[in-house]
Amino acid sequence: MANAAVRCAHAIGYRNAGTVEFLLGPDGHFYFMEMNTRLQVEHPVTEAITGLDLVEWQIRIALGEPLPWPQEGLQINGHAVEARVYAEDPDHSFLPTSGRVQYLNEPVGTRGIRVDSGIAQGVTVSNHYDPMLAKVIAHGRDRQEAITRLRHALTHYHLGGFATNVGYLCRILGHDSFINRDLKTHFVDQHEADLVVPAIDGATSVALGLLG
Numbered sequence: 001m002a003n004a005a006v007r008c009a010h011a012i013g014y015r016n017a018g019t020v021e022f023l024l025g026p027d028g029h030f031y032f033m034e035m036n037t038r039l040q041v042e043h044p045v046t047e048a049i050t051g052l053d054l055v056e057w058q059i060r061i062a063l064g065e066p067l068p069w070p071q072e073g074l075q076i077n078g079h080a081v082e083a084r085v086y087a088e089d090p091d092h093s094f095l096p097t098s099g100r101v102q103y104l105n106e107p108v109g110t111r112g113i114r115v116d117s118g119i120a121q122g123v124t125v126s127n128h129y130d131p132m133l134a135k136v137i138a139h140g141r142d143r144q145e146a147i148t149r150l151r152h153a154l155t156h157y158h159l160g161g162f163a164t165n166v167g168y169l170c171r172i173l174g175h176d177s178f179i180n181r182d183l184k185t186h187f188v189d190q191h192e193a194d195l196v197v198p199a200i201d202g203a204t205s206v207a208l209g210l211l212g
Helices: 002-012 043-050 054-062 143-154 166-173
Strands: 019-024 030-036 079-086 103-105 113-117 132-140 158-160
Touching (some): 002 019, 043 054, 043 079, 043 113, 043 132, 079 143, 079 166, 132 143, 143 166
Antiparallel strands (some): 019 030, 079 132, 113 132
16 A cells, blocks of 8 residues: 555655555455645644654655655554544534634643644634634554543533534544444444434524533
8 A cells, every 4th residue: 555655656756745545445455545745634643653743744855855764664653543623513414613712621731632723712713714623633552542532532622602523523432333443434324313412492502512
């Protein structure tokens, strides 16, 4: 897979950090999906398991410097999982939300947790821009520890002012199918009844980003 990614870059004469995505089948065969000539939003996962700063690499390469590490010099340490905190309401058909951040307490400083945040208490989140508010990345010795740490961190992510998808993310992380790696592209549709809290007619949406 790595060799195929390198061939893609050579084919277009690309020289810098980028991402090549593949689909991996249950039979071990993989299929090209897309190439992005930039870092992906999930790049902190790679940074967590390698201990590298990919943004620094990207800048250095743009300045004409060589890669600081060869492929064989890279080491993978543990497992990492990332969740994106969005200004949206999954319990009301994922409608976008907006407003002033009245209260914000992010799980900064928690063991094995990294928070890349684009908001602060008092700022106004508009519906005219990307709804992603923050990324919460968990690193652990294995997949289960990373998932446990991420779910714990999200239960301590509190935002007041408008609805977010934090509670929804917690329900995904605690779902048996997710924990047991029974994952398919229609996971959300398949388990909708378990993941979405039914709306109450005439009720006002709670403005905390955590539903438990």
